Amino acid sequence: MTIQKVGILSPGDMGQVIAIVLSQHGLHTLAALDDRSDRTRQLATEAKIEDVGSLKNLVIEADLILSVLVPSAATETAEQIAPIIRAVGKPLLYVDANAIAPDRVKRIGQIITEAGGQFVDASIIGPPPRVPDQTRIYASGTHANQLLPLRDYGLDIRVIGDEIGQASGLKMCYAALTKGLTAIGTELLIAAHQLGLDAPLEAELSNSQSGLLNHLSRAIPSMTPKAHRWIGEMEEIADTFKSLGLTEHIFQGAADIYRLVKDTSLGKETPEERDRDRSLSSDYHSYKRNITVFILP
Structure with a gap:
């Protein structure tokens, strides 16, 4: 899979810096900022993230979506994305990089895959990646290798297995x-x-x-x-x-x-x-x- 556009859910403390790194290495980053706070919008602007407005537009335009949220929002957001994936008919790669329990990430994976999407379990260890070699993104699942091209765009991606729940x-x-x-x-x-x-x-x-x-x-x-x-x-x-x-x-x-x-x-x-x-x-x-x-x- 060729990755040209990465959707960020959401450009907060971690998501913003990931977007900056990807942009600096030549990838286009997107976010759906309808109804988001002024602070989130400001962080997105500083990271040169394109605001596509709605989640539907994000699903249509992104090659993959990277979910980096507070744990409590992980499931609800996946439930919002899933019917859009189904309606659009796009096998979108959805990467859950939230700090959540393995059982919960498995449920989220099921939500996404039943809608026709592809799912990767990921976890971020380390600070926002402002400095090289301090932040690792671990990935697992049958589609985890599809994240490896992001190594060429400044992220340290490490695949550790083919089971959802291992990275989390x-x-x-x-x-x-x-x-x-x-x-x-x-x-x-x-x-x-x-x-x-x-x-x-x-x-x-x-x-x-x-x-x-x-x-x-x-x-x-x-x-x-x-x-x-x-x-x-x-x-x-x-x-x-x-x-x-x-x-x-x-x-x-x-x-x-x-x-x-x-x-x-x-x-x-x-x-x-x-x-x-x-x-x-x-x-x-x-x-x-x-x-x-x-x-x-």
């Missing part, structure tokens, strides 16, 4: 570690602050867990404007582990932490508004001031 499962396991650890770190730093133990804890971590402290120093300040999106991701991980006979409670708790952060002043910032010079220390002092109302009796 990898994302769930990876994010359970990285974002689960960030949630634990956030909670323990708030607890230490409320116990008056900021300095002793930092000294001990610097002495015995310097690598972990360095990781949290990078991860927590960048997490705050994304906390609202990570709630759903933790819930998807909880569902994944529960389906495997493991406890879901760890990641339900992580979702709770991100739910608390979401309602703070830091959590209400957009990624563009975040002060990139803000330190870990200043962040968790702000968490304490903003979150106390939620966690104290």
Whole structure:
């Protein structure tokens, strides 16, 4: 399959940067921006994404559609796309790159394929791909190899199997570690602050867990404007582990932490508004001031 036009659902924090990379390497990117927010429209404009208006126009014009949404929107969006695929009669390649549980991506795959589309399970590991070699897009399913041409357009595509659910499962396991650890770190730093133990804890971590402290120093300040999106991701991980006979409670708790952060002043910032010079220390002092109302009796 020749890929010339890629539809992006949706040009948010991740989708916008993917579109920029593809455009810089010569691909045309599209989005359906009817009824979308001013921020989404601005991000699309900055990425030189063509607005085709409706989802129907997106299906007609795109060679493939890349779905990069908050987890809660993944199924609903596929359900909106499927009847359009059926009506248009086009075997559109639909790539679900959302952070969702394997069981859910299998259901979404069925929705798309029953409508006559082709489906790829994908997962994105790493930050938005502004810097080469930091972001991987894993793919699985019988049509996964059709994504490999995107390697020539700046994306690191890695096919890991022919089963739907493999790519999403990898994302769930990876994010359970990285974002689960960030949630634990956030909670323990708030607890230490409320116990008056900021300095002793930092000294001990610097002495015995310097690598972990360095990781949290990078991860927590960048997490705050994304906390609202990570709630759903933790819930998807909880569902994944529960389906495997493991406890879901760890990641339900992580979702709770991100739910608390979401309602703070830091959590209400957009990624563009975040002060990139803000330190870990200043962040968790702000968490304490903003979150106390939620966690104290």
